[in-house]
Amino acid sequence: MPVSKKESSPCPIDAMLSVIDGRWKGTILWRLSNGPMRTSELRRSIPEITERMLIRHLQDLVRDGILIRRQKQTVPPCVYYSISKYGWTLVPVLEIICTWGRTHLKLLESCRAK
């Protein structure tokens, strides 16, 4: 029976990964850790991402309570995304992941170098 990882497995590691897993979620959180941004700002700051995927990931992160969506009721619409209080508890974890990833990348590099 193929059980999606997204479907609430009782494993806490999977639970965390299901929140940050997604091709661009790490990058999005990274950008937003410097302060709130508009949808189109985010889009421009991550050149390779498509609008479709940006919005899908943003919606996931809002649903998971990591981000907050604030919309000014104007025309044209003006939407800001920011990291929620809960989302900030995730940031130090990401930093640790990042640290490990950096040393891992260095290792891979030195392997390719030889």
Added chain:
Amino acid sequence: MPVSKKESSPCPIDAMLSVIDGRWKGTILWRLSNGPMRTSELRRSIPEITERMLIRHLQDLVRDGILIRRQKQTVPPCVYYSISKYGWTLVPVLEIICTWGRTHLKLLESCRAK
């Protein structure tokens, strides 16, 4: 251009996730953190996993330097997998991920309860 996350992105977060990402990798590492195990032992200790996926994940982890494969040259073959010295640097990171995941799961539960 669809760029696989597995294909060395320069983002350290992605680099780390590409190592531990996989439906069962967290669970496998969890089991092995108690000591080396044989392929079939692992298989029995994770009832839902298929042999195919176990072996594919094990091979990934060996390739990434996280696990060590030791084979006794006997018939029938006897293969032990254990966490490498490098792999052990990953374990504390997994523990932090696990801690966050646990509180996240509790939060999800209390949401469903109401």
Added chain:
DNA sequence: AGCTGTACTGACAAAGTTGTCAGCACTGAC
């Protein structure tokens, strides 16, 4: 002789994720 167990591979299907493309409804600039 037939069955089980070991560790693993290959071919392929199903499911999941990501990307592409078109479109909405409105506004302001040219």
Added chain:
DNA sequence: GTCAGTGCTGACAACTTTGTCAGTACAGCT
């Protein structure tokens, strides 16, 4: 009037990951 920009959706194609099934080669048990 046409174009660009805003934030977003739906349909669908392409790609990736996971699962299913069969098969390998040897050995021990009955």
